[in-house]
Amino acid sequence: MPPTDPGSQPIPVVVAGALGRMGAEVVKAVVSAADCSLAGAIDTGAGSEGQDVGLALGLEELGVALSSDFEGSLCQASQEARRGGAAVLVDFTHPSVVYEHTRAAIAYGVHPVIGTTGLTPEQLADLATFSQKASMGGAVIPNFSVGMVLLQQAAAAAARFYDFAELTELHHNRKADAPSGTCVKTAELMEELGKTFNAPQVEEHESLPGCRGGRRESGLRLHSVRLPGLVAHQEVMFGAAGETYTLRHDTIERSAYMPGVLHTVRRVRELGGLVYGLERLL
Template identity: 45%
Template sequence: MIRVLVSGAAGRMGQEVLRAVHKTEGMELVGAVDLIKEDVDIGTLIGIGEIGIPLKNDLEEVIATVKPDVIVDFTNPDVVFNNVKLALKYGVRPVVGTTGMGRKELTEIEGLCQSAGVGCIVAPNFAIGALLMIKFATEAAKYLPHVEIIELHHDQKIDAPSGTAIKTAESIVQTRGDFRQGLATEIEKIPGARGGEFEGGIRIHSVRLPGYVAHQEVIFGGVGQTLTIRHDSISRESFMPGVVLAVQKVMYLDRFVYGLENILFE
């Protein structure tokens, strides 16, 4: 039985994780943390009736009290790095869906995992279809190296571009090598009109509007043709099979893994 604690439990993704863990055989929901609400029974929070587990706001206290095997973090970029370090300090395996950490933070987490011999999975996207999108886009870049990315999310998402867009661009750059696209000089009549520029000249465009959940288009251009690879998460339930898989897999890891595709496609 895998003992699971959920951080960011009162958020929309956190509540979906609570439901997924609660109904998954072989997993036990042992704690929930959120800075916004406290002492609400998490069963009431997700509409299944009281289950005797109150929502708390002190992560370290809950970790020390309930002694989870895994912490699933869907919080925000301001606190996620410290949450992961705290979990590793207590030998708890983090599964992280919060985006916004940079390479410096990820490198430090990798070192902490190596020192502690504790597994950790940081995944910009847990939707299986999104992982396939990245895989297909990386393959397409071998033949159509000119590419731009458009990612579309709900208007409550704080960071831009999304972690999925960055992960996609990183994978494409690894495939293309030293290739660089775009004009040497571009004139933007409105600053930022061409989107953010990633390595190799890849442009990433971020859309934030009500009604979206998580969506991405990877658009390739070639002589007389274009190719578009798109993924749409219609609801947050789309991420849950990947979250459950990550919780199961991290129990057998003694290292840091960035990207669920490194577990799914290995």
């Protein structure tokens, strides 16, 4: 919830990937939130340097110029935010740079809120250690949808009763990583039971390599679909003798993520280290 103190300073927010589909929604959400202020807009798109981010997105002029200088933007936001509390970075960029972005934000004293997926378990562990040593709160959130959190909790509960399950995630064809971080997170929650899934019933043979999806050590199989027209969708199917049980979540518009983004922005400065997953903040 927004701060109740009317004299409190707005939370300075820097958006990385500001011209992307998710970044644009974050910019709109931040400027519409009374307790937040847009402190920076980062994007590496050709020809965007120095443009007002509001005009570039077809909004009104916001007085914030687009910059491709990631660390320079963090440094500026950190210096300007000292009077009213630390700044927050919301990152929706690319898996190839998300680790460096997160580490740089912590180093500059800017709380990272990371929506970009693709961090490895080793990178997450390293960032958690780094943020704890720096006493900097941060959040890596594979999916900002409350509905997806509910699906993941239901999948973890159902995993107690079913020994066979497969997960399918479907996204637009501009998503760079597969499987999605959300799907991996769902599998991890199901695996917390410590059980093995999908015991072999027959000696399988793939005439087309990969058609059975990716197999995790637990036996869970993950499938990825990439098509234009999709946004973000996930299905978990359980099977048992005589029945199947299916959980599914569909994101129709990216605006569905914004309540979760703003909730995380409001909470992240209270944290003493890095958290992984929106459920840790609800």
